[in-house]
Amino acid sequence: MAVVSAKKMLLKATEGKYAVGAFNVTNIVQMKAVIEAAQGKRAPLILQTSVAPVRFLGVKVLVAAYRALAEAASVPICLHLDHCTDVTLCKAAADAGYTNIMIDASKEEFEANVRVTKAVTDYCHALGDVTVEGELGTVCGVEDQIKVTEDEAALCDPGKAEEFVRRSGIDLFAPAIGTAHGVYKTKNPKLRFDLLQEVFKVLNGAEPTVPLVIHGGTGLQDDVVRRLVACGGCKFNVSTELKHTLIDATYGYISTHRDEYNPGRLDDAVSKATIQMVERWIDVLGCAGKAG
Numbered sequence: 584m585a586v587v588s589a590k591k592m593l594l595k596a597t598e599g600k601y602a603v604g605a606f607n608v609t610n611i612v613q614m615k616a617v618i619e620a621a622q623g624k625r626a627p628l629i630l631q632t633s634v635a636p637v638r639f640l641g642v643k644v645l646v647a648a649y650r651a652l653a654e655a656a657s658v659p660i661c662l663h664l665d666h667c668t669d670v671t672l673c674k675a676a677a678d679a680g681y682t683n684i685m686i687d688a689s690k691e692e693f694e695a696n697v698r699v700t701k702a703v704t705d706y707c708h709a710l711g712d713v714t715v716e717g718e719l720g721t722v723c724g725v726e727d728q729i730k731v732t733e734d735e736a737a738l739c740d741p742g743k744a745e746e747f748v749r750r751s752g753i754d755l756f757a758p759a760i761g762t763a764h765g766v767y768k769t770k771n772p773k774l775r776f777d778l779l780q781e782v783f784k785v786l787n788g789a790e791p792t793v794p795l796v797i798h799g800g801t802g803l804q805d806d807v808v809r810r811l812v813a814c815g816g817c818k819f820n821v822s823t824e825l826k827h828t829l830i831d832a833t834y835g836y837i838s839t840h841r842d843e844y845n846p847g848r849l850d851d852a853v854s855k856a857t858i859q860m861v862e863r864w865i866d867v868l869g870c871a872g873k874a875g
């Protein structure tokens with residue numbers, strides 16, 4: 584079906600009160616497995632990469648693999664660049680064929696965040712159907728090359744959300760509401776559902792216009808995820824769990840097949856574990872059967 588951009592897909596999710604999984608992949612085996620899971624569930628899908636795989640494999644390789652797989656797939660699929668702080672790299676990814684770009688200037692002061700984000704938005708919109716995600720407030724934890732300590736983490740100011748979205752021109756908005764990157768230190772992290780609701784009301788109260796993104800999906804309890812979806816989160820970023828699944832499946836396979844030298848079977852083990860993990864997320868997010 585399809586190479587598509589994120590905004591339309593996510594406005595539909597906002598209206599339908601479900602969320603789309605945005606899964607961070609680091610290689611092509613994972614990319615293929617995530618797509619297989621989405622196809623099996625008839626779910627729309629956002630594939631993401633952080634900056635590290637872009638630097639390792641190069642945008643052209645990632646875009647070529649995405650296009651070949653997405654064009655042959657039976658569900659709509661976006662390719663999103665996650666948490667990029669480098670404006671030049673954001674532009675290069677958009678030029679190469681990423682359908683959606685996250686410029687992360689959330690560590691900057693408000694005015695600088697608006698200015699840097701707008702530069703990327705203007706560039707991507709001029710290319711056509713490339714949409715942009717921006718963040719206000721900072722998400723605690725480590726994602727790729729970006730580290731935010733608990734002291735630095737700041738929640739989104741809902742009073743500034745409308746101004747940030749309007750002046751930066753972004754298509755998708757990631758408000759920091761207390762979720763974290765990496766592994767949660769507690770089973771019940773302190774999340775600000777009220778803040779998400781308030782932001783939703785400000786931006787989408789009259790009609791859905793700016794889809795809201797939840798970062799730090801890994802480790803959240805299913806009921807918490809469902810509550811965040813009910814409060815208006817429609818794009819859920821899952822990264823750490825994919826990394827753990829890849830490493831654990833690899834380690835598990837090699838430990839039990841120490842004398843076998845068949846990389847294809849190892850890929851198969853990683854692929855199966857990834858498919859299972861992604862299928863579970865799709866069920867929790869409520870996007871199964873929504874590809875149509």
Ligand SMILES: [Zn+2]
Nearest residue numbers: 726798799820
């Ligand atoms: Zn994130």
